[in-house]
Amino acid sequence: MNSTIGRATQRDDWWRTAVIYQVYPRSFADADGDGVGDLPGITHRLPALADLGVDAVWLSPFFTSPQADAGYDVADYCDVDPLFGTLADFDVMLDRAHELGLRVIIDLVPNHSSSAHAWFQAALDAAPGSPERARYIFRDGKGAHGELPPNNWESVFGGLAWTRVTAPDGTPGQWYLHLFDSSQPDFDWTNPEVREYFRGVLRFWLDRGVDGFRVDVAHGMAKAEGLPDYTPPADAGSMGGDETDVPYWAQDGVHEIYRDWHEVLAAYGPDRILAGEAWVEPLAKLANWVRPDEMHQTFNFSYLETPWKAERLKKVVDDSLAAFGSVGAPSTWVLSNHDVIRHATRLGLTPPPPQGQGLGPKSESHPDEVVGLRRARAATAFMLALPGSSYLYQGEELGLPEVIDLPDAARQDPSFFRTGGETYGRDGCRVPLPWEADAPSTGFGPGEASWLPLPDSWPDYARDTQAGVPGSTLELYRTLLALRQQHELGAGEIEWLAxxxxxxxxxxxxxxxxxxxxxxxxxxxxxGTVVAGSGPVASGRIPGDTTVWLVG
Known part of the structure; x- marks a missing residue:
């Protein structure tokens, strides 16, 4: 593929200052009217992202999958699920993005596959101790008859992290590990065959012209030897860990994997990147993921989880710049993604629920929507002025809130089902986007169908409702992104003033x-002259929950 990259992304180190926009394919744009977003829909809407002023797009998984976890359960890493289109559709989308000056990063899910993956199906048919089972983490159970799981680990989505299989003769067999849903068995990354397989996956997509990979659960893959029991503290997040040695998160063995992958990407040139989803604290430990011979970026979840309070923000900014700077990497900044409550809602909650809990009609806390949006706009204006790279989640430029009142029958997040509805999960931030207020499905697709129901309020947030309207959230984002590029803020340095x-x-x-x-x-x-503001400024005073940019 000989597409030409334009704009600031022509630099080999484009990722150091880039603003990267996350596309969640199921919910971005539906071209064929089946109610699920697809690759042709993304291609059709790419000009809107170029117009917004971002530098790159990151696509959540679109690979062949049973969709038990919205595509994060991959059955074939080198093909497109028919739900989203074809490989030819992907190539058209990639070429169009490059024509518009947009880099394209795709998701990679290496901690686990789908249980429908050919390898896992072969493992189920094979005997204990076989090469087929050695690709995954199968173990004999404890107890007199192996009736107890190999250890006490719990799934991120609730319940045991182990499922017992049935032998061909109908008797209970071994157990396999799945840190997420039972449909997502964990690979055994001590197996050289697994490592070589993923080198091939990387090369397959690099050969097609992708600009990099966002690595799912980048703090997973390596497990502590012996798989020891572990009981997390009551206040521990489901996806991360601090300096405590969690036997299934942030093990040193992951770094050898990423050094290997770095070499694979380097063979394609200096401008292909790895971006990690690593829920690791403290930031000084997270910086190990972006040492010069490993990943190029990793998400800054410490920043995402920081409340809208001055002293906390200053500390996390200073800590981030120091930690990442110590290994020569840029800091990243992010406020929302497909796994967390949208920040237009989260910042209106006191306090927000734990990560992964989600919001629903029976949640203990409900947001102040006006306060939430005002703080979200201010927080975005603050974030986009910081040096380094920023990530935006689709729809935040429209000020979209979390959808709380989804009916139980419409929910699809596996954590909702594995916890018997006690955890609402992530569906509320994944509702399809509104593009045109008066169009079917608010412009998401040509029909009325959508895989999650659209709120009655969506026309008020639609892109065509906000386009060209002074003070709208969409125009605020456009202004901030244009000024960020004009003044090269991503490559700058900050000086705190009294x-x-x-x-x-x-x-x-x-x-x-x-x-x-x-x-x-x-x-x-x-x-100075105010060139941008998250809210109106009058009589020389800045209202509460407001951020302004000045020059001169």
Whole structure:
């Protein structure tokens, strides 16, 4: 593929300053009217992303899959699921993105496959100790008859992390590990065959012209020797860990894998990247994932989980820049994605529920939607002025809130079912996008169908409702992204300036001065010309929950 990359992304180190837009294919745009987004739909809507001003797009999985976990259960890593189109559709989409100056990053899910993967089906048919079973983590059970799981690990989605198989003669057999759903068996990454298989997967997509990979569960894959029992603290998040040695997260063995992958990508040139989804704390430990010979970026979940409070924001920014800078990597910044409550809702909750819990009609806390959106706009304006690379999640540029009142019958997140409905999960942030207020399915597709029901409020957020409207969230994002590029803020450095109000943060990045008022009261506006603001500024005062950019 000989497509030409345009704009700032022509640089080999484009990823150091890029704004990367996450496309969740099921919910982005539906071209064929079946109610599920697809690759032709993405191709059709790519000009809107170029117009928004982002540098790259990251696509969540579109590979062959039974869709038990929305495509994160992969049955064939080198083909497109018919739900989303064909490999030819992918090639057309990739070429169109490159024509528009957009890089394309695709998801890779290496911790586990689908139970429908040919390898796992062969493992089920094979005997204990066979080469087929050695590709996954099969173990004999404990107890007199192997009736107990090999250890006490629990699944991220609830329940045991082990499922027992039935032998060909109908008797109970071994157990296999799945840190997520039982339809997602974990690979055994100590097996050289697994490692060679994924080298081939990387090369398959690099040969087609992709610009990089976002690596799912990048802190997984390696497990502690012997698979020891582990009981997480009551307040521990489901996907991450601190310095405590969690035997299935953040084991040192992952780094050897990424050094190997780095060499695979380097053979295609210096501009192909690995971006990790690594839920690892503290930031000083997370920086190990982006040492010069490993990944290029990793998501900064410490930043995502920081509340809208000045002292906490300043600390996480300083800690991030120091940690990533210590290994020569850029910091990344992110506020929303397909796994967390949208920040237009999350920032209106006091406190937000634990990661993965989600929101629903019976949740204990309900958001203040006005406050949530105001803080979300201010938080985005603060984030996009920081040096490094930023990630946006589809629909946040429209100010979309979390959809809370989804009926139980419509929910599809496996965590909802594995916990008997106690965990609402992630469906609320995955509802399809509104493009045109008066079109069928609010412009998501040519028919009325959508895989998750669309709220009655969606026309108010539609892209065509906001386009060209001063003060709309869409126009705020366009303005911020244009100014960020104009003033090269991604490549800059920040200098904190004194503030008399502990709720107000002030910093300078190049020619731009940023003032973020995280408090409820107003704050004085410094000298300069306001070039962007998350909310209106009047009489020389900055309202609460507002961020402004000034020059001069």
């Amino acid at each position: 503030s008399d109000d502990p709720a107000v943060l002030i910093f300078r990045n190049g020619a731009v001065t940023v003032v973020a008022n995280t408090g409820a009261g107003t704050a004085p506006l410094p000298a």
